[in-house]
Amino acid sequence: MLTIGALAKRTGTKVQTIRYYETIGLMPEPARSEGGQRRYDLAELDRLAFVRHGRQLGFSLDAIRDLLDLADNPAQSCADADSIAQRQLKQVEDRIARLQALQFELKRMISDCGQDSVAQCRVLEVLRNHSECLTDHEVGSDRSIGS
Amino acid sequence: MLTIGALAKRTGTKVQTIRYYETIGLMPEPARSEGGQRRYDLAELDRLAFVRHGRQLGFSLDAIRDLLDLADNPAQSCADADSIAQRQLKQVEDRIARLQALQFELKRMISDCGQDSVAQCRVLEVLRNHSECLTDHEVGSDRSIGS
DNA sequence: CTTGAACCTCTAGTCGCTGAAGGGTTTATC
């Protein structure tokens, strides 16, 4: 039986995060000690490890919830799990593309500035005039990854 | 004199977002009509365009606040603006690197699954066993870009 | 039996917006 602190250490999670997962129903309500403290078993350790690993791979908590359901009902879950992962891959690839456009624009902005200490700063100039940009560097929502 | 709606349309911003920028002090309190509606002039249009462009380039509102201060005090602001942009570039490059590790891992996970409809799903398997991963695909905070 | 680390609940804050409720103003048309 693990305390919440031990579980946190083993999975690289903060204690508060585990309690948060419990409040949103991602982790089950665990057993309690006589004094009311949470006690976890190995099944719960596995579940949390699964969740954290999903988070590290950028899955949203909703996606992880779906994947957990699939893992619990093993009958032909593969196609569903695959499509969730495909969706995640696509999101990751979209984000990479957008960030690369940003990277290009930022690099150009910085290298144009650099040495000459004239009052005309390229960085500020570029921000003032969008027309100076070469790429379409709009950034979409980046909400799925927490700290 | 522009209404808030006209300003929103011209800058591709939502009306609420402009009001939000005002509450956090990023946009000044504008003039008002007799009936109390906001009226903007061209200086305010420029400022909002600057802010939005900074957001498109992934700068946080705090970074944009600093850049606006620099733009207002033109004396040798170039080095400061440059270092803010450098920091932003580094963040973008870090995020790209992490996302590419994710992309690699997700692709591997998906391609290993694919055809064989056996109950053993690679996607779920990989999530269960972190040790199967080849890369260090930890994802950091992605807080700086809104929707 | 005492200490102190770890636990508990509850609430509020983070970031950058977004949406909605419940009104008031402006403008165009009749």
Next chain:
DNA sequence: GATAAACCCTTCAGCGACTAGAGGTTCAAG
């Protein structure tokens, strides 16, 4: 001059995924 539509106002709550803090309780070691 009336009316209606389109716009605007304030205020508050919510998103996702946590994180931090206050103020109190429990547990394990010495």
